Amino acid sequence: MSNEKDANDPPTEDPEEPDESGVGTPDPTGNGEDARDDGARAPADDGVDEPDDTGDPASDEEAVADDPTDPDNSDEVWDDGIVVDDGPGPDDAGAGREEATGATSEGVTEANEGGDIDELGSSVEVEGADIDEDPDEDDLLGGLKIDTTAELEIPDRLVDQVIGQEHARDVIIKAAKQRRHVMMIGSPGTGKSMLAKAMSELLPKEELQDVLVYHNPDDGNKPKVRTVPAGKGDQIVDAHREEARKRNQMRSLLMWIIIAVVLGYALIIVGQILVGIIAAGVVYLVFRYLNRGSDAMIPNLLVNNGDTKTAPFRDATGAHAGALLGDVRHDPFQSGGMETPSHDRVEAGAIHKANKGVLFIDEINTLDIRSQQHLMTAIQEGEFSITGQSERSSGAMVQTEPVPTDFVMIAAGNLDAMENMHPALRSRIKGYGYEVYMEDTIEDTPEMRRKYVRFIAQEVAKDGRLPEFSADAIEEVILEAKRRSGRKGHLTLLFRNLGGLVRVAGDIARGEDAELTTREHVLQAKGRSRSIEQQLADDFIERRKDYELQVSDGYVVGRVNGLAVMGEDSGIMLPVMAEVAPSQGPGEVIATGQLKEMAQESVSNVSAIIKKFSDENISEMDIHIQFVQAGQQGVDGDSASITVATAVISALENVGVDQSLAMTGSLSVRGDVLPVGGVTHKIEAAAKAGCTRVIIPQANEQDVMIEDEYKDMIEVIPVSHISEVLDIALEGEAEKDSLVSRLKSITGSALKEGGVSGPSSPSPQ
Template sequence: MDANNESIEDWVNSENIQTTKDVEVPKILFDQVIGQEEAGEVVKKAALQKRHVLLLGEPGTGKSMLAQSMVDFLPKEELEDIVVFHNPEDNNRPKIKTFPAGKAKEIVRQYQIRAEQDKKDKSRMIITIVFSIFIVGLILSILTLNYYIVFLALLVAVMIYFFASMNPAMRSERAMIPKILVSHTPNDKPPFIDSTGVHSGALLGDVRHDPFQSGGLETPSHDRVEAGNIHKADKGVLFIDEINLLRPESQQALLTAMQEKKFPISGQSERSTGALVQTEPVPCDFVLVAAGNLDALQGMHPALRSRIRGYGYEVYVRDSMEDNEENRKKLLQFIAQEVVKDKKIPHFDKSAVIEIMKEAQKRSGRRGKLTLRLRELGGLIRAAGDVAISEKASVVTSDHVIKAKEFSKPVEQQIADRSLEIKRLYKTFHNKGAEVGTVNGLAVMGANSGMAEYTGIVMPIVAEITPSQTKGHGSVFATGKLGDIAKEAVQNVSAVFKKISGKDLSDLDIHIQFIGTYEGVEGDSASVSIATAVISAIEEIPIKQNLAMTGSLSVRGNVLPVGGVTAKVEAAIDAGLDEVIVPASNFGDIILDQKYTDKIKIIPVSTIEEVLDEALEKSDEKKLLFERIAELLKPPSTISPSK
């Protein structure tokens, strides 16, 4: 059965469960990753063959989960412990040895016992010498009746004791004890090391600075060696998210480590005494999983990427999945999974599951899809759980989810809400009447901030026309961050203008103003609104103010789809408007929350003429304008850019 046609309510209600407690959660991490089947297959194959992987895609879609699940598929290899030893021939070049997993601790213990014994032997020897000198002095002083001799002997004995204990040769037991860099217990899984955002020392290993460089107090250099994540990931998986933020030198070093499967540890800060030290090469036979957004490719060292392409796989993960029965089941599993993982929140009843699933539909931004931006959806699940706990409820219900959505609004939404209050207060936009040159545009915020959700805002746009300063040299004046978009929009549609209005734009200066725009407002979908405002200003036909619009305009005057339509329609409803014009091709993408359904008339349009017909107030001028348009539209259509 195709669940697409079945409502979420019907589907959830027909499932044989009371709450998510009745839903089975897979034990293996790999099976907990939902919606990334292709990426999953690739990652599994890569693990079996020990290949590197580059995982690109939106944040919170399961990239690190996939990387982590690889350790279950890595070929069974013996894990090894890595130990660093003092090098008696060259203190600055400590020796590296490997042992079977679990052995390192035993070996170091043996060295410790031997060193203790050694220390005891030495102290015993010193004490014997010192005591003998004192006794000899005492006997001599008794025989000669010269008591100064005993004092002299005492003095010599104390001095010998002091120098002996300061002498590095006598303190060498510390240098004898090796240091464990990496250790395991014999049945350990291969390691998974998340190395996102760490500095080069933590990634590649480091040698600590020694403030006492000489005089017998220095720490032996091997004792200051620290393993890097590349070494800790030996025989396992090294995961680095936001790989493009890794410094080029570190990427270069990483590449060397991948090629050689060994990488010596040296001090990473140049002016530290650690920089003098470099160990023998340390094993680092890891599978690299590098991750990032699509634009991570730009910041990636070309040689590193080419290494991965040559010896591994590149995968682009999905940010949404088909809304069908199979995937709804997976999403149900996800909700149960997040509840179990959290350990604190109660399970979800059917009404709460319905609410979360609808949110997953909505956040996908397209009809027939479910979002895979699951980190954020998981956030909503936890927030709803917290609401239930605060209300001492034993299960989470739809009420809790709805409340959680309200208080866990993204910052962009909070700004939009507040700016709406201010706009209402100062009446920067109207929601009734009609006005020349003023249109309620719709924009979104947060589209580029990595957020899964869009936040819509009403953005009034005002156009004014003045005769150009010099005939034939009309310009477009547009202020603010969106200025360039406005100019482009006017240029794109100038051919349409010319045909429709019959006026030569080159004799006019067009001024366009965006009222109350904020940082982060995306305006590329405002071209339909800009065109409408300009045409209204030129023709002096008022625009209805109880209406808002969004859409992108082609040079031919067609209305093209835009992003974030649901959020925009919701913003229009919040602003108290009655009608909203949207691109016909976006109509299916609008998925409104219950509190928004049937609150506004949604008008799908395909051409600028339809926009004008809906938006312009009835008047004689409008009639004339449409007669002209009808004339122009007589076949063959001439609404096309002038040839």
């Protein structure tokens, strides 16, 4: 069969449509032989043909091009007589996977064989224990009847270990089937890379390829690239090595015979031993020179999937250009016989190693624009040549033939990542893939609690050294998952942090040589595994106490104890002070404390109420609002609105504010108190700072999950209108009553009785 391809034609098969054999190696010789179709090709006549000395990969191609689907073709015979193990064919593949992963799940094989992957979509229930189908609400184990985590079975497939994130899980399963790219946006530690890894397990392993780079005798700077089925690459390289060794042996033998003859002739016939030695030396050097190139003919196995148990998963997060796109090493000896052939200096990038698998890039916006552009080319073309990344290196002169890059990309990050990503790359994913937003919390149901129990079992198994968790320890972790969600009736999905708690608790138990990790260990772990923000926040509160900046008793005019959150899980008390002074020009509201955009806006909203409220001609006044010692990180969000309003009204009216009270709440321009985030942490911070009462928005009442130790220290007062805040916070009954009724008359709630409900402020400070 004739083949029109030239040796320099792109060598790989269309990545979208691999040929049936899965081999897909075109004829690089251009000699018209299409080895793939030559399934009946007979072994070479004498079986001792020399391998192609030019390094032309044609013979390798033939060696691997037999139809691997042919069940009779268990071993292949090269035309040079080398017998190569055929490796696992598609018939063996399922068995290979089972053996390799120890998986009992039929799903893997089914998925790999193109079975109905959609059926795998429903998430896996907890197995290995009795379940009470109708458990009490306070049964934190969700009806599971277990004593320790050891009793639970852990699913084999990673995708079945993913908890919550049902939508993302379904998308990953679908995208694996359709080979679509996915963008996952969400908080850190919610399972983005876990899902990407899980996807690689779902992709068919049979399609995997090895990639070889060969010396190009026509152009040393354009190495040839060939793909072969996974596992063949190693065999080809070994066979070449063996041939090179044999050739060298033959040449050495010949050399020593010639040297012996030369020496004998010189000694016996000429009688000149010195001439003989010189002649032998010349012969030796000539042979060394001739042998020099034989190693150069050994191909470079660029991508080796021989031992890969699943389709490859490559994490290219933060990779520099070379690691992402491949590179060609510099050669200090570029000529004169000492040089390393260019094909041996070629290094694959993550995009090449991820061929037929998954390329995962977290925080994709941190890749430089050039890398993002090249990434896009690799996605579009399905192949990408490797060249030296450093312009001043000899590697930059080398450019390989295109190397396959048929990967599925999973780009991840937070919302910023999406905004700052190369628009064309984003649209590529949008147009040809899926976008998923990862949830931060999930509804607290018995089924979900059972899965959280399994999560603990998974983390214990993953670590491999932690003592199993007792039932009471599991309950304590699930309580913490409820608390960390910050929402009533929900559990947190920030699993990395929760996994950290599991590991610290297990480590404490291990340190004590305990048989099981118990509730005590989890409680100790909660104290020890404080985040940096929590440690900073506690330090902040202590220092303020030292400098008596923290006021938690008496009444002070224009000063209100506000509350803020640092990071995800720690609160601090942040006082707000207000002062009103006659203005030199038109009156202004001046707010200080590194206020970010949203905080500025909230001050403007508060000003609307104050303008309406004040008897004085406020246009002739400057109102100064200070967020006391807000620090370099500044203030974001609008949750200090009721604090600012109370401080300014106190300053305007010269009425004291109760300092044993702290408060948090957003404010509508009509005086309604709106929900904020992080109330639990804020209440705890107020208690730690010595306050005995705290005002929160009524809509947040259901989110309060403070630790038992704070429950007796502080009274939580939910409110729905600013007039209630003043009623609780201000000093002196008479002044207070008149202020409150004035405020009521000018604002009037825009919302129905009973306050408001709605999502927490995304930026709770």
